[in-house]
Amino acid sequence: MTCAQMREQLSAWVDGELPHDLTAAVDSHLASCVSCRTHARSMRALKHVIAQLPSREAPPGAVRARVEGLRFRSGRTRVARAVAWLASAVAAAALVWAAVQMRDRVPPSSHELAEELVADHLRSVPEVMPAEVTSQNPDDVRRFFAERVPFRPVAPVLPGARLLGGRLCRINGTRSQLLFYETHGQTLSLFISPAPLDTEGCEAARGNHICGRMVGRLALMLVGNLPSETLQQLLADAAL
Amino acid sequence: MNRDEFAELAVSYLDELTAFALRLTSNAADADDLVQMAFERAFRAWSTLREPGACRTWLFRIARNAFLNERRARNARPELQLVEFDPLRDLPVVPAEAVERLDARALEEALSTLAAEQRETLLLSDLWGFTYDEIAEITGVPTGTVRSRIARARGRIIAHLGEASEGRRRRRRSP
């Protein structure tokens, strides 16, 4: 076998996909050819680095609920309780879904966005829906978001507030971070998005306040049932 | 396999299908729609699946077909097929250590230089661990085509790495 013919076979050889006779021919060529051996090693190394990319992605809760819902759609074997539980889960998820859909279509005005983020805050705080990562350690939280969001994730330290964890969310169709903090007996939601947003300043919506600040290219939006000055101060002191 | 067993098995692949859909659509919103569409189809047609062992391959195929149908509906233009040079012909020597040093970002960049069907075939093999026969099943091409796409995809990436390191060396030499 010549080196040129060899190149055709090496890749399948690395995958263990060559028939026996060809495998033997490749083995004996490799035993005597340094350059083909180098190629084989670099192809195998490539296979290994690709295998380390994420092969799984957690879908948004709404998608999971819908897919789970398909299980029961025409199944008659489940008890009514399970169906009822699922129906309510799907209904709740559909709300989130509707908001997400709306956000994808047109970039909302900053007031619409504020309303929606507050609504998301109210229905996704850990008291209502379990967080996807629960940890006070910023490293753990960052690690959860690595590969899940299209930017280098952050877990800011807010002086006087305790990090609780977070979950994945989407803002204007972009995967974003949602972090939870606890301070003054209140749970705060911090949305972090790479999308350029009109975020400076504060707004009130549904008895909560939302304040925004750009840090580098990231938009930080903090939501909670605290005075806007308190939220703004927390954001101003936030250390990335 | 009854419906409940199928459902249990199918849903266990949800996260992998989501990652695959993200690769196909390169957009989270479209990926979510695609995943739902694929599972809806799978749940309609589950009784045609005889072998539980084939379920994962079958789901990937359904997702891929759903994606192609969508794209065809959206964009009726035939795709331009480029005639590519054969990367295996003049493969530069890139030591395995240089490949091992690649971080996720550099690897994604290298993957992005591949033709879509090469990238897809390579990822089905190396990321999701399908055999050549299973990939042929998912992508609807002969096994020989799968073998050749994977070989050329690897050759292309190694050639890309070779060019990149050659470029760095040249920049170092001429300040």
Ligand SMILES: [Zn+2]
């Ligand atoms: Zn050789």
